[in-house]
Amino acid sequence: MQNKPNTKKDITFEDFKSEVINDYKIAVTSRECSLLGRREVLTGKAKFGIFGDGKEVPQLAWAKVFKNGDFRSGYYRDQTFMMAIGALNIQQFFAGLYGHADIEADPMSGGRQMGGHFGTHSLDENGDWKNLTKQKNSSADISPTAGQMPRLLGLAQASKIYRNVKGIDTTNFSDKGNEVAWGTIGNASTSEGLFFETINAAGVLQVPMVINIWDDEYGISVHARHQTTKESISEILKGFQRDKKNNGYEIFKVNGWDYPALVETYQKASKIAREEHVPVMIHVVELTQPQGHSTSGSHERYKNQERLAWETEFDCIAKMQEWMLANNIATQDELDAISKTAKKEVREGKKAAWEAYLKPIKDEQQKAITLLTNLANSSSNKVFINKLVNDLSSIGEPIRKDIISTTRKALRYVISENSSEKDALINWLNANIETNQPKYSSHLYSASKYSALNVKEVKATYDVNAEDADGRLILRDNFDAIFSKYPETLVFGEDAGTIGDVNQGLEGMQEKYGELRVADVGIREATILGQGIGMAMRGLRPIAEIQYLDYILYALQIMSDDLASLHYRTNGKQKAPLIIRTRGHRLEGIWHSGSQMGGIINLVRGIHVLVPRNMTKAAGFYNTLLESDEPAVIVECLNGYRLKEKMPNNLGELKTPLGVVETIKEGSDITLVSYGSTLRIVEQAAKELQEVGIDAEIIDVQSLLPFDLNHDIVKSVAKTNRLMVIDEDVPGGASAFILNEILNTQNAFVHLDSQPQTLAAKEHRPSYGTDGDYFSKPSTEDVFEAVYNVMHEVNPEDYPKLR
Secondary structure (H helix, E strand, C coil): CCCCCCCCCCCCHHHHHHHHHHHHHHHHHHHHHHHHHHHHHHCCCCCCCCCCCCCHHHHHHHHHHCCCCCEEECCCCCHHHHHHCCCCCHHHHHHHHHCCCCCCCCCCCCCCCCCCCCCCCCECCCCCECCHHHCCEECCCCCCCCCCHHHHHHHHHHHHHHHHCCCCCCCCCCCCCCCCEEEEEECHHHHCHHHHHHHHHHHHHCCCEEEEEECCCEECCEEHHHCCHHHCHHHHCHHHECCCCCCCEEEEEEECCCHHHHHHHHHHHHHHHHHHCCCEEEEEECCCCCCCCCCCCCHHHCCCHHHHHHHHHCCHHHHHHHHHHHCCCCCHHHHHHHHHHHHHHHHHHHHHHHHHHHHHHHHHHHHHHHHHHHHHHHCCCHHHHHHHHHHHHCCCCCCHHHHHHHHHHHHHCCCCCCCHHHHHHHHHHHHHHHHHHHHHHCCCCCCCCCCHHHCCCECCCCCCCCCEEEHHHHHHHHHHHHHHHCCCEEEEECCCCCCCCCCCCCCCHHHHHCCCCEEECCCCHHHHHHHHHHHHHCCCEEEEEECCHHHHHHHHHHHHHHHCCHHHHCCCCCCCCCEEEEEECCCCCHHHCCCCHHHHHHHCCCCEEECCCCHHHHHHHHHHHCCCCCCEEEEEEHHHCCCEEECCCCCCCCECCCCCCEEEECCCCEEEEECCCHHHHHHHHHHHHHHCCCCEEEEECCEEECCCCCCHHHHHHHHHCCEEEECCCCCCCHHHHHHHHHHHHCCHHHHCCCCCEEECCCCCCCCCCHHHHHCCCCCHHHHHHHHHHHHHHHCCCCCCCCC
């Protein structure tokens, strides 16, 4: 065993001792936080706890080589690392455990994530980027196992882009691409597909990514023999070891209790990844988990006595202490004193965090009690209200729910009464909810000046003699303008590079802008999304292409759990303005039918979902989003690439607004609402309806999330008094969402003279072939007859029954 880690050149032994002792202090402080944190959960002050005990020493070694500008993409065992880099203190640790809804108290998430989910602030209070090269960065954690891996790939790839692509302003984001992206994952979670997909992709891309695998031989209660072939992830991944041409990974295996070996290993890993841009895997074995997986149960239930005895002997802190004593770095008395001090500091930090959490709530409790007492004294229902007052007063450690619930119930007793005391309580209640609700709900979407909703529409303009062109050419030329205007913009996807995508919307772009900016990737949708998320978090403007909308299902979990929630779960302190490009609608066959919009819009709140009817509108959406700081998915109409459109003369400048519908035909009898490819069918049906005297108004939704912010559809319904929503999603999908927005948000029901209708596809997926499409999704005849039947009910004499 190496006795002295080579942490610095020409370091004195006294300096070395001081550094090691400081590491030890951090380790025992972190362990005390874990132990006391578990107690706080079991006593009810915190709801749930999952801690980093047993992983302290390797995280200290990692922290030594983690530099300003580097990024972490980890999981809920990394508290010691966060403490070691100065991003987490004792009080903040407990504030997160209590769910303190204040970003100053809990800088990790402002109480939005349970303890153990760590992140740093990439944005200032105005939503502008901070200088990420001057700080140590952690992307915000998520709970889904291995869900941190796809994002890690993009965080690492950003360094490669910054090092090799000229013309990008790197001021706040990179120092010549020298940053390393560090990931952490538990050994059991390496069984997840996202792990394998990311490992493969990083090896192909050769990016500066180091993945730490914390291996304590268990995944919750399940032993490694049930998790991993040969019980060793590094053993089965030996084929990834890099060759003489530097293809592949550098792979290390090191004991998690061996402090000097860990320090040496992490120094080597950092140097390789940082300088050579070669990915590295560090398999940290022989770790322990002294308190088990979480506060949900005890590890004594599934570990035998032999294993428990081994964990006591090989606890990493105990082994570090043993090594320090053997090498005269500290005496037992000094180590005991450090432990005693740590216990005291953790108790004090815990107490301070609890008091800071409770004080504003108790202030609200006292104010509510005063107002409720005044109300009781002025009411004929004094007895009942006083009971509520007594119940609320008896709660020694209230939560806001207790206070708000009590005051709302009290108002039921004075429904028929009028008094200044009642008014005072109502005013306070409304103000309290208005103040507190954003603490739990804000920043689902951007609230900064860069919000996509602030980007003004720029209509397409045309030369007098503008020629008709294939829709794909409009997209292609708009992308050309984008890549020329924004050097930080890049696009990648299956077939996106060499052939310019399957529909040639990127034709010639790779040849013009290079393989790093217009790139082909493998068949791996989840990590295509991850590339985009990570690069967007580091200031680039990626466009991640998912070849067909059906394939987005592979990436939907990452979209939902990571991208959609990022701005929200960081309380507005991180963002990833990723554009997801895909194509769908009206293609034939079960696996390429491409209209699962209801599922998507209900899983990705926090991402804009845009459904342009043609390529000019799509081009406008790309331009709008690139002036904003928000993520979005744009669904291009798959059958629109060869359809003719007038070629605009302001490509790169035209902008389609978000949340704004467009009336593409005015009418007086019924409002028809649709989007995407189905609009062409609706337009044809409207022409045929006109022949039988039915004048339909057609509205293109354009944007599902956000939806009709100006409430223009209800204005149409007020004129026609009838409504039909036509959609090629399944029944109850996007059509139900649209109908709910029109009826319940816009209150269009007050204008209806007929029952509102939806016309959707069949419940099954479309059968193959043109007939499969015809019998599966709405056809022109379906729309015609559905509208005609509405008019038949209104006026059967003028519109006799069809069939």
